[in-house]
Amino acid sequence: MIPLSVPNIEGNEWQYIKECLDTNWVSSVGSYVDLFEQKVAEFTGAQYAVSTVNGTAALHIALLLSNVTQDDCVLVPNITFIASVNAIKYVNASPIFIDIDPDTWQMDLGLLEEFLENETTLQEGICTEKNSQRKIKAIMPVHVLGNMADMDHLKALAKKFHLEIIEDASEALGSYYEGTHSGNFGKFGCFSFNGNKIITTGGGGIIITDDEQLAAKAKHITTQAKADKFEYVHDHVGYNYRLVNVLAAMGVAQMENLPKFLNRKQEVNAFYREQLTNVGDIQLQEIPNKTSSNHWLFTILTSQQKPLIQHLTAHKIQVRPLWYPMNRLEMFKHERYYSRNDLSMEVYQKSISLPCSTNISEEDTAFVVKTIRDFFN
Numbered sequence: 342m343i344p345l346s347v348p349n350i351e352g353n354e355w356q357y358i359k360e361c362l363d364t365n366w367v368s369s370v371g372s373y374v375d376l377f378e379q380k381v382a383e384f385t386g387a388q389y390a391v392s393t394v395n396g397t398a399a400l401h402i403a404l405l406l407s408n409v410t411q412d413d414c415v416l417v418p419n420i421t422f423i424a425s426v427n428a429i430k431y432v433n434a435s436p437i438f439i440d441i442d443p444d445t446w447q448m449d450l451g452l453l454e455e456f457l458e459n460e461t462t463l464q465e466g467i468c469t470e471k472n473s474q475r476k477i478k479a480i481m482p483v484h485v486l487g488n489m490a491d492m493d494h495l496k497a498l499a500k501k502f503h504l505e506i507i508e509d510a511s512e513a514l515g516s517y518y519e520g521t522h523s524g525n526f527g528k529f530g531c532f533s534f535n536g537n538k539i540i541t542t543g544g545g546g547i548i549i550t551d552d553e554q555l556a557a558k559a560k561h562i563t564t565q566a567k568a569d570k571f572e573y574v575h576d577h578v579g580y581n582y583r584l585v586n587v588l589a590a591m592g593v594a595q596m597e598n599l600p601k602f603l604n605r606k607q608e609v610n611a612f613y614r615e616q617l618t619n620v621g622d623i624q625l626q627e628i629p630n631k632t633s634s635n636h637w638l639f640t641i642l643t644s645q646q647k648p649l650i651q652h653l654t655a656h657k658i659q660v661r662p663l664w665y666p667m668n669r670l671e672m673f674k675h676e677r678y679y680s681r682n683d684l685s686m687e688v689y690q691k692s693i694s695l696p697c698s699t700n701i702s703e704e705d706t707a708f709v710v711k712t713i714r715d716f717f718n
């Protein structure tokens with residue numbers, strides 16, 4: 342089987358992890374945690390980074406520290422991995438799903454603007470949904486597949502309607518909008534280091550921010566909110582959301598290879614794009630001019646989704662569709678979904694993600710292309 346997106350462990354992972362094992366620094370503190378945070382902050386250009394046990398926990402904490410609470414609403418794209426929405430639910434808030442742009446597959450900012458202009462009121466700096474009188478506190482853009490929407494437009498809307506921006510940049514380490522790294526457009530940016538991401542710690546996440554106090558709060562609350570160095574005195578209901586040293590060690594080794602991984606993702610993206618243009622009815626993801634994508638997961642759209650998935654699977658090529666639209670999931674069916682033509686469903690029903698691990702061979706990408714071309718012929 343040619344896998345979809347698997348870890349690439351070819352650097353100093355063994356050495357750094359062995360060092361943790363040899364020195365007994367395997368658990369919740371250790372120099373690799375600090376070093377990993379430093380490296381991610383440096384790479385993304387953020388002032389501070391606080392590592393977490395996974396990307397979902399990073400989103401949870403970012404929402405908590407943005408004061409998103411019970412009965413508040415957060416605007417989120419209707420196509421995302423479920424963790425974005427689960428995190429909103431963890432703080433007892435509600436998502437308002439915004440349909441996606443059919444070309445970039447990101448939140449449709451035209452629709453978002455229309456929603457905010459027509460469906461909300463702004464009084465004394467508080468944005469309220471007209472129908473329900475619920476407060477809208479934040480926008481959570483999700484940089485789907487490493488692509489990014491027009492962040493100038495998004496920032497202008499956030500400013501006008503007094504909304505926080507909490508970026509779900511889980512898939513977008515190494516993606517930029519006009520030279521600014523993802524995660525730096527609002528108070529918080531959150532990343533995931535799950536096994537299929539561009540770098541992995543097995544499981545892990547990180548929050549980036551430029552706000553010193555918020556970074557300190559994030560560290561405090563993700564480490565059980567212990568208020569005294571010696572005594573077990575806690576000043577908050579905290580979380581055990583820390584990334585352990587042994588995993589951070591892996592993260593440091595992975596960060597060393599990130600430029601190489603990004604390079605390989607570019608190559609694979611360029612190859613697939615060139616080879617699959619004008620094949621059958623294949624449609625590729627549009628990357629806006631101002632965006633530089635990390636090309637995390639190469640995905641195509643075709644009306645032949647189901648038979649092509651069958652054909653590729655039969656040829657031992659691992660593929661998958663994008664995530665099922667959030668508004669159609671049983672537990673979110675009652676949530677508000679703002680859309681004109683339900684393009685989320687259309688994109689979902691056509692989508693196929695192709696193998697694009699950073700260690701995929703040229704032979705394998707050529708085989709994927711050949712198998713797709715054979716199908717359309």
Ligand SMILES: Cc1ncc(COP(=O)(O)O)c(C=O)c1O
Nearest residue numbers: 395396397422424425511533535
């Ligand atoms: C868009 C998005 N949000 C959140 C997450 C959650 O990250 P994690 O699996 O590390 O909790 C992921 C990845 O898994 C993701 O792709």
